[in-house]
Amino acid sequence: MTGGAEAGVTGTAVGRVTGGAAVLTAHGVRRAFDGRPVLAGIDLTIAAGEVVALLGGSGSGKSTLLRVLAGLDAEATGRTRVRGTAAVVFQEHRLLPWKRVGDNVALGLTGPHVRSRVDRALTEVGLADRHRAWPAELSGGQAQRVAVARALVREPDLLLLDEPFGALDALTRLRMQSLLRRLRAEHGFAALLVTHDVEEALLLADRILLLDGGVIAEEIPVDLDPAGRSADRPARSPDQPAFGALRRRLLDRLGVPAA
Numbered sequence: 001m002t003g004g005a006e007a008g009v010t011g012t013a014v015g016r017v018t019g020g021a022a023v024l025t026a027h028g029v030r031r032a033f034d035g036r037p038v039l040a041g042i043d044l045t046i047a048a049g050e051v052v053a054l055l056g057g058s059g060s061g062k063s064t065l066l067r068v069l070a071g072l073d074a075e076a077t078g079r080t081r082v083r084g085t086a087a088v089v090f091q092e093h094r095l096l097p098w099k100r101v102g103d104n105v106a107l108g109l110t111g112p113h114v115r116s117r118v119d120r121a122l123t124e125v126g127l128a129d130r131h132r133a134w135p136a137e138l139s140g141g142q143a144q145r146v147a148v149a150r151a152l153v154r155e156p157d158l159l160l161l162d163e164p165f166g167a168l169d170a171l172t173r174l175r176m177q178s179l180l181r182r183l184r185a186e187h188g189f190a191a192l193l194v195t196h197d198v199e200e201a202l203l204l205a206d207r208i209l210l211l212d213g214g215v216i217a218e219e220i221p222v223d224l225d226p227a228g229r230s231a232d233r234p235a236r237s238p239d240q241p242a243f244g245a246l247r248r249r250l251l252d253r254l255g256v257p258a259a
């Protein structure tokens with residue numbers, strides 16, 4: 001998906017991103033359901049290559065905001081702009097069950113090198129040999145890897161991720177988090193990650209935004225080791241004291257009492 005104009009939200013693809021430029025800007029985004037405001041004026045900028053996590057309580061409007069930014073909500077108002085190419089990964093894999101894995105990844109691609117691009121993307125998510133499998137033959141984690149490959153094959157400047165690992169078991173989720181860190185280090189895409197999971201936000205993000213009362217109520221830079229700018233740097237760990245302190249601060253802010 002490329003950032004494009006949708007009724008109510010103006011968005012224009014204006015070419016590839018160059019270093020340091022904002023890959024996403026949103027200004028004054030509002031959305032109400034049945035007269036009840038859910039987004040009440042959101043301003044947001046994501047720099048090229050930056051990973052931003054969007055945290056907030058259940059029903060705070062995280063998925064609504066992501067859908068607006070993805071150009072999937074015609075009713076929202078405000079301005080959004082994506083520079084370059086954006087791709088979305090949802091909590092459910094959304095693969096077409098009647099198409100083989102490779103054809104799902106290739107969906108909508110044109111040009112002479114589709115097959116090799118698809119093979120490369122599947123290899124990058126560890127599924128080089130599942131090209132001809134049907135979605136029903138995959139585990140939940142594998143299906144979600146295919147969904148990531150389908151996004152990756154578009155060489156996105158920005159990934160919009162809506163609870164992408166939320167339906168996976170804890171071990172698979174950890175594997176997917178480290179896959180995302182590695183892919184980000186290799187490809188340098190920016191990402192907006194909607195998550196319920198404070199630890200996931202701290203492991204992956206450069207910056208955390210707290211959505212509350214329809215606005216970005218707080219912005220917290222994650223001042224820990226880089227979350228994967230380079231594949232060989234040690235990954236962040238929940239064992240680090242600074243990590244624990246930030247986790248506690250976020251849980252307090254979300255109203256989760258200390259154990």
Ligand SMILES: Nc1ncnc2c1ncn2[C@@H]1O[C@H](COP(=O)(O)OP(=O)(O)OP(=O)(O)O)[C@@H](O)[C@H]1O
Pocket residue numbers: 033034038056057058059060061062063064065196
């Ligand atoms: N299509 C819709 N019609 C009516 N109300 C909606 C619709 N989509 C979302 N809402 C309402 O908007 C509010 C925000 O929903 P949203 O799914 O964006 O929250 P969320 O922060 O992603 O929640 P969760 O963390 O539980 O997924 C909720 O009160 C929800 O009921």
